[in-house]
Amino acid sequence: VTQRPMPSDPLNTESRPQSAFQSVAIIGLGLMGGSVALALRETGFSGQVSGWASHPSDVDGALRSGALTRGAGSVEDAVRDADLVLLAVPVRATCDLLGDVAPLMADEAVVHDIASLKVPVRAAATEAGLLGRWVGGHPMCGSEASGFPAARPELFAGARVWTVADRGARESLERIEAFWRALGAAPERTEAEPHDVLMATASHLPQIVSTLLAGAMAQAGVPRGDLGPGGRDCTRLAASNTGLWLDILAEAPPALRSALRGLGDEARGVADALEAGDLTPVRKLMERGAAWGRER
Amino acid sequence: VTQRPMPSDPLNTESRPQSAFQSVAIIGLGLMGGSVALALRETGFSGQVSGWASHPSDVDGALRSGALTRGAGSVEDAVRDADLVLLAVPVRATCDLLGDVAPLMADEAVVHDIASLKVPVRAAATEAGLLGRWVGGHPMCGSEASGFPAARPELFAGARVWTVADRGARESLERIEAFWRALGAAPERTEAEPHDVLMATASHLPQIVSTLLAGAMAQAGVPRGDLGPGGRDCTRLAASNTGLWLDILAEAPPALRSALRGLGDEARGVADALEAGDLTPVRKLMERGAAWGRER
Numbered sequence: 001v002t003q004r005p006m007p008s009d010p011l012n013t014e015s016r017p018q019s020a021f022q023s024v025a026i027i028g029l030g031l032m033g034g035s036v037a038l039a040l041r042e043t044g045f046s047g048q049v050s051g052w053a054s055h056p057s058d059v060d061g062a063l064r065s066g067a068l069t070r071g072a073g074s075v076e077d078a079v080r081d082a083d084l085v086l087l088a089v090p091v092r093a094t095c096d097l098l099g100d101v102a103p104l105m106a107d108e109a110v111v112h113d114i115a116s117l118k119v120p121v122r123a124a125a126t127e128a129g130l131l132g133r134w135v136g137g138h139p140m141c142g143s144e145a146s147g148f149p150a151a152r153p154e155l156f157a158g159a160r161v162w163t164v165a166d167r168g169a170r171e172s173l174e175r176i177e178a179f180w181r182a183l184g185a186a187p188e189r190t191e192a193e194p195h196d197v198l199m200a201t202a203s204h205l206p207q208i209v210s211t212l213l214a215g216a217m218a219q220a221g222v223p224r225g226d227l228g229p230g231g232r233d234c235t236r237l238a239a240s241n242t243g244l245w246l247d248i249l250a251e252a253p254p255a256l257r258s259a260l261r262g263l264g265d266e267a268r269g270v271a272d273a274l275e276a277g278d279l280t281p282v283r284k285l286m287e288r289g290a291a292w293g294r295e296r
Numbered sequence: 297v298t299q300r301p302m303p304s305d306p307l308n309t310e311s312r313p314q315s316a317f318q319s320v321a322i323i324g325l326g327l328m329g330g331s332v333a334l335a336l337r338e339t340g341f342s343g344q345v346s347g348w349a350s351h352p353s354d355v356d357g358a359l360r361s362g363a364l365t366r367g368a369g370s371v372e373d374a375v376r377d378a379d380l381v382l383l384a385v386p387v388r389a390t391c392d393l394l395g396d397v398a399p400l401m402a403d404e405a406v407v408h409d410i411a412s413l414k415v416p417v418r419a420a421a422t423e424a425g426l427l428g429r430w431v432g433g434h435p436m437c438g439s440e441a442s443g444f445p446a447a448r449p450e451l452f453a454g455a456r457v458w459t460v461a462d463r464g465a466r467e468s469l470e471r472i473e474a475f476w477r478a479l480g481a482a483p484e485r486t487e488a489e490p491h492d493v494l495m496a497t498a499s500h501l502p503q504i505v506s507t508l509l510a511g512a513m514a515q516a517g518v519p520r521g522d523l524g525p526g527g528r529d530c531t532r533l534a535a536s537n538t539g540l541w542l543d544i545l546a547e548a549p550p551a552l553r554s555a556l557r558g559l560g561d562e563a564r565g566v567a568d569a570l571e572a573g574d575l576t577p578v579r580k581l582m583e584r585g586a587a588w589g590r591e592r
Contacts, residue, residue: 140522140523140524141524141525142524142525142526143525144526144589159524160522198516198518198522201512201513201516201518202513202518202522202523202524202527203523203524203526203527205509205512206509206523206526206527206530206531207526208563208566209505209508209509209530209563210526210530210585211581211582211585211586212505212559212562212563212566212581212585213501213502213505213559213585214584214585214586214588214589215562215581215584215585215588216497216501216555216558216559217497217498217588218584218585218587218588219558220497220551220555222494222497222498223591224588224589224591226436226456226494226498227436227498227499227502228436228437228438228455228498228499229437229438229439230438230440230499230502230503230506230532230533230536231498231499231502233529233530233532233533234502234505234506234529234530234533235502235585235588235589236526236529236589237526237529237530238585238586238588238589239585239586239589239590240526240582240586241586242579242582242583242586245582246575246578246579246582249570249575249578250573250575252570255516256567256570257567257570257571258567259512259516260563260564260566260567260570261563261564261567262512262515263508263509263512263560263563264559264560264561264562264563264564264567265560265564266508266511266560267504267505267508267556267557267559267560267563268556268557268560268561270504270508270556271552271553271554271556271557271560274545274548274552274553274556275553277546279542279545279546282542282545283538283542285507285508285511286507286536286538286541286542287538288510288511288514289506289507289508289509289510289511289514289531289534289535290507290510290534290535290536290537290538291514292510292511292513292514292520292531292534293440293510293520293531293532293534293535294535295519295520
């Protein structure tokens with residue numbers, strides 16, 4: 001990826017640093033993959049960007065926007081000649097694709113996925129014999145919207161991107177880190193298991209809670225327009241793509257189940273305390289939540 | 297309140313419409329009361345705005361910002377001569393204040409409160425003999441922050457303000473509606489009971505869920521900085537003022553308890569479905585939430 005020269009360094013405007021990759025294949029051109037393509041174009045990347053998506057309209061949109069240099073007719077067509085194969089599809093499809101692309105990739109090519117869970121993807125990469133060339137990633141950004149029309153080049157600006165790689169893939173990892181930095185993101189190394197456990201609480205739990213809250217609104221006949229800003233924020237994720245999320249939830253670690261049960265019990269506990277007219281336990285929960293919410 | 301002339305009506309720049317009130321007393325100068333004072337100033341209101349708050353720093357802040365014409369030394373001092381007494385304090389304090397201000401208010405003065413529940417306030421207004429001059433309100437806007445430093449003049453722009461008034465207070469209601477429209481808000485009439493039942497789902501439930509979600513993050517050791525935008529949105533309300541909310545929850549209608557129990561049961565149900573490996577019920581919940589979330 002060609003990094004933009006720093007505006008404060010006028011001597012550097014002609015000599016861009018060498019790109020981490022020369023030819024990028026993006027499989028999946030929805031919100032995430034589409035945004036990578038758009039962000040690459042914004043950095044002034046001068047190499048090939050080929051793309052394939054299961055929805056032809058996403059390929060068309062990405063081509064029309066100038067984010068791709070080539071729309072590929074198949075995964076095989078996209079991957080050929082690429083030195084970076086970026087998989088930007090849901091977690092199950094990512095695992096399947098790793099097996100598909102392994103025999104198609106150039107010998108020196110790196111494969112990078114951005115699925116929401118890393119344990120199943122790491123297992124698939126191992127099985128596909130790609131562990132030395134695989135780098136897992138998870139950008140902590142996104143939206144409840146999906147498809148290329150929701151993509152935007154600034155999506156990754158300032159976002160943390162968790163990265164996971166085998167010890168033997170250190171050089172690939174460093175190139176992927178440079179790739180994300182060029183897109184304005186902040187890569188940070190972790191391992192597959194702690195990543196997935198973190199996501200159970202940090203990502204899957206808020207998604208399910210938002211879904212349940214939206215369901216309560218639907219049941220009570222409260223339209224979205226009757227919510228204040230707080231209620232709207234809490235239910236925004238409910239509009240997320242169901243298929244994508246079922247895919248994640250099927251692979252979610254057991255930590256999610258215990259978090260859900262804990263939250264469910266506490267919700268009942270609050271109801272019981274309100275009924276008993278003793279708000280002491282509710283005060284404790286609110287103080288705990290507020291202390292956390294005010295932390296830096 | 298002096299309304300700004302429409303920019304499209306140049307003939308009207310010199311002749312502002314008559315104000316709904318000439319002298320406004322604001323009791324409570326936190327996020328809500330402070331924002332009313334600031335918004336009033338922005339409309340070019342030329343009458344008196346006196347204010348009192350239990351935190352002297354809020355009075356000082358409001359005076360320094362020019363939002364008040366007079367800082368009052370007491371509630372009695374603030375209310376004297378006002379033709380609008382605006383109570384911008386939590387629900388329990390609102391009920392108490394209604395009894396306090398009743399003997400202090402000028403005969404023609406209107407009292408308007410903006411507490412989050414209307415059933416208890418209506419009962420207090422009845423008891424104070426103010427029902428013919430009381431208009432209840434609830435602006436559907438706000439923030440997790442509190443105190444005058446969080447106040448901002450545009451807080452009410454476009455916000456719905458639920459209003460509740462007795463049949464005998466129709467003229468007062470119309471003046472309060474004009475007051476809110478001048479501040480950019482959209483008043484809408486309702487009654488105390490349906491208002492409070494609506495809030496149980498639309499406002500109290502998201503607050504508690506956000507609190508519980510923040511607690512789960514705290515327990516799992518997930519710092520706020522490790523959340524993506526969705527997780528941050530879902531937990532924003534957790535930083536809300538605990539005292540203010542305990543006050544609301546103590547008066548919340550039974551609908552809140554059943555909503556909490558329903559949500560708690562569903563959270564457990566999702567955990568059980570994940571454990572059983574059958575995502576059919578989870579799919580149904582997600583589709584229901586997504587359908588609601590995508591409604592206009």
